[in-house]
Amino acid sequence: MTANPTTATRAAMITLDGVAKSYGQVRVLDPISLSIEEGSFTALLGASGCGKTTLLNLIAGLDSPSGGRISIGANRVYSAEAGIDLPAEKRNVGYVFQSYALWPHLRVLDNIAYPLRLRGVGRAERHEAARAMLDRLELSRLAERYPFELSGGQQQRVAIARALVFRPQVLLLDEPLSSLDVQLREKARSWLAKLQAELKLTTVLVTHDHVEALSLADRVILLRDGKVEQDGPATEVYDSPRTAYAADFVGGANTFAATLDRIDAAGLADVVLANGERLRLDASAVTGGTGGTGVQVAIRPRRLQVIGDARAARPGSLVLPLERSATLFQGSDWEVVGATPLGEIRAITPTAPKDGPLFVGIHADDCRLVLS
Amino acid sequence: MSVLTLRGATIAFCVALFLFLISPVIPIVYQAFLDKPLYDAGGTLGLGNFSRLLQDGAFLAATENTFYFAALSTAISIVLGLALSLIFERVNLPLRKTLRLLFLAPIFISPLILSFAWSMLYGPGGYVALFMRANLGFGLPNLYSITGMSLIAGLSQAPISYLFFAAAAANIPNDFERSARVNGAGPLSTIFTIVIPLLKPAILSCAVLNFMLVVDLLAVPLIIGEPARIQVLATYLYTKGLISAQVDYGIVAAAAVIMILIVQLLVWLQTRWIGDTRRYVTVGARAGRRGRADIGASGWLLSLVIGIFVLFTSVIPTAFLVLRSFTSLLSPLLPIRDVLTFANYDVILAREQYVRSIWNTLIISSFGGLGALVLTFIAAVFAYRTLPFARAAIEQVSVIPRAVPGLVVGLGFFYAVMLMPGGDWLRQTILILVIAFTIRYFPTGFGALTPAFLQIGTDLDRAVRVSGGGRWAAVRDVTLPLTRHALFGAFMLYFVHFFKEYSAASFLFSPGTEVIGTTMLQLNLVGHLGSLAALAVIQLVITVPLAVAIYSRG
Secondary structure (H helix, E strand, C coil): CCCCCCHHHCCEEEEEEEEEEEECCEEEEEEEEEEEECCCEEEEECCCCCCHHHHHHHHHCCCCCCEEEEEECCEEEEECCCCEECCHHHCCEEEECCCCCCCCCCCHHHHHHHHHHHCCCCHHHHHHHHHHHHHHCCCHHHCCCCHHHCCHHHHHHHHHHHHHCCCCCEEEEECCCCCCCHHHHHHHHHHHHHHHHHHCCEEEEEECCHHHHHHHCCEEEEEECCEEEEEEEHHHHHHCCCEHHHHHHCCCCEEEEEEEEEECCCCEEEEEECCCCEEEEECHHHCCCCCCCEEEEEECHHHCEEECCHHHCCCCCEEEEEEEEEEEECCCCEEEEEEECCEEEEEEECCCCCCCCEEEEECHHHCEEEEC | CHHHHHHHHHHHHHHHHHHHHHCCHHHHHHHHCECCCCCCCCCCECCHHHHHHHCCHHHHHHHHHHHHHHHHHHHHHHHHHHHHHHHHHHEECCCHHHHHHHHHHHHHHCHHHHHHHHHHHHCCCCHHHHHHHHHHCCCCCCCCCHHHHHHHHHHHHHHHHHHHHHHHHHCCCHHHHHHHHHCCCCHHHHHHHHHHHHHHHHHHHHHHHHHHHHHCCCHHHHHHHHHHCCCCHHHHHHHHHHHCCCCCHHHHHHHHHHHHHHHHHHHHHHHHHHHHHHHHCCCCCCCCCCCCEECCHHHHHHHHHHHHHHHHHHHHHHHHHHHHHCECCCCCCCCHHHHECCHHHHHHHHCHHHHHHHHHHHHHHHHHHHHHHHHHHHHHHHHHHCCHHHHHHHHHHHCHHHHCCHHHHHHHHHHHHHHCCCHHHHHCCCHHHHHHHHHHHHHHHHHHHHHHHHHCCHHHHHHHHHCCCCHHHHHHHHHHHHCHHHHHHHHHHHHHHHHHCCHHHHHHCCCCCCCHHHHHHHHHHHCCHHHHHHHHHHHHHHHHHHHHHHHCCC
16 A cells, blocks of 8 residues: 555644653653544554554553643544643554453454443444454354354454444554564455555554555554654655664664765765765755765665676666575575675675686666664 | 542552451560550560570470470371472372372371370370270370371361472473483482472472461360370460460460461561572473373382372271261270260250251351351452552552461450450451451461453453443453452362361360350360251361362362
């Protein structure tokens, strides 16, 4: 899914204003301000311990911030100054736990009908609504089963059904696919994308898997050590990482240290690599940088050209000798690992690398200038 | 705001629970430093009681005896418990389940009944001793000695050691033993070089537990030690504080404080060693199901040895007690058919106070047990379902009674009601026993609920909250139904313990609030052994089936 051009005109559904979280002396989240638009699908992406689940719990009310303000729709649900901290049960958010947290003593139908029972909906009516939800998610035949009688994929769908049945304003998903095995995960991913597109429900997904984030969300917020590392449309985060960390975390990248020489009027930067070679690259990631600033040049493994003959390189490429240390066959591709005068690299190539000496070709069009 | 009120409620509960569980200790400590009985006005605080106590030869002798008695009993209990845990958990024996249950029998027979049975059977005037003297010309070694006391206490404690070691051994990952085997160690050398060294901290810790339980044990010294004038701290406290015509409150309280200090020291040692245990017993490794080894014909031999052992320690004494309850006098010198009678049961059922003691025991065990369960459940909810600090606080507070001997709980509560407004009323109802028993067994009940609470992921609770329910809805709809098996187990534990309890009760009962345990002690005092046996059998008939249901599950 790509960025939806209409998102800019939508109203904000979730607003965070200076929301921070500390446990005693330990700061888990630096003050974060952002707004999530109605109907959008946003991914909070990051390594474990980056604070992404904490942020989700602060939105849901399962944990209290150390400061700031949170609004959901028109409601202020948390404000440190005003002393507002609406408990989770009053926030009307759908939440899918990583463990799914289906109540083991209740049948699927009762699990799904439970939020309606808490809202005072009569037995017949809530069962009808739960059945309708099951129909919609193609789970009707599971209604009478207990959670332990379900597969992982079925449990995930039931958990989503339970989170949707009371028509929440937002849907929060905490690593909903991580307990599924690889093949199931791909199926569940496209199912989830389809569901969200139909419901047009504001959705926030927490994940450590960049593929999941890029494929499902139209906006990706990359977190690192409790701070926002990069925030933008999925395609932009992938194509134009701002930092070496973002480049590596979202899709993997080789990075080479370089020095900024100058930025010209057209916004192109001249950088000098460690071996003295020069490259001209788009400078938008390093605006404000002056001559002599240390920067990084990032390139995806697939964009490196692995060749047996230096003359076969794409015209205009920088060609470096490659001292190969390993070749790994991956099924459809080969991964080549080795050393170049610029440092260690990892390349992925669709054709088998030849025996004998190897070279890598690096073209400026494939490189991105990023901050260290 | 809701967090603030929750915090307030949690703190209030922790403080209330602390005060409740510590309540028997406060008046005792106060009395120990007071030179007059605490209900008299005008006493002054000082160390007088302690200096008088230390000049009391009987107290010093009792302290010395307590150490010998506790050390020897502990040794017997540990050796038996460890050996049988290694056998039952690792070897495929014929009749394994039955033998295991019979070995565990002293837990549910209660040391009081076991002591009566042993004394009637193996005591100097007991059936076996008389039979041997008549037919063989020599009797048994004198049971009424510290060694004899230690034997009974060690035997009745051995099942506890067994359960302790079985649990500790289950935490040793199978792979440790398997890797010893593939490296060339045989099954026996694996046990001696891998299993026992890994169990070392558990052995130390279990030894402390045993020592503590024996210091607290009243039944064995009272039934077996008193006839030979061997006194330990428990019987010193019992006779000085209860039987004596002129109760010296100060000196009794001072002795109780010394007892608390001894147990406190042991608890401190134990927690230190349990800390070490965690370092030994591998964290996180999967224990897995352990296969038991087949040892062929030697298995039959081992079963036979264990069978004979349980026959003489539990089966015959219990059977003898049953038989005794149906006879007017049981002696090898008289043919049984001449002495058979229902008179013992008639006496029990004809006397109002005996019948009442059975009813009281039933009411205390069932309704009192239920009350204790409700308190325990609330405590567990506060501990594991509210705020992080509550868990540490309540876990700490819940073990307080473990450091207070049962006799001292009785004595302290006896003092407490003297000071309390409305205490006189309380003293005349069985409520006082319910409260004292609840304090005494709270650590046991709480410990039985804890694993169930820890097993239920907190996500299940949080899922209720995001679905729109408050904390109460989470407790009602998720925690309660998911812990129902553990709740039932904890109730059974309370029921059985409340049913067997006699030591805390001995200070607290009054005409109208007798229980089976105190009635048995009184029958023993006046020498009505037939009725005593009948009452013991009635207790066994009610408690044993329940206890078998609890412990046969393994």
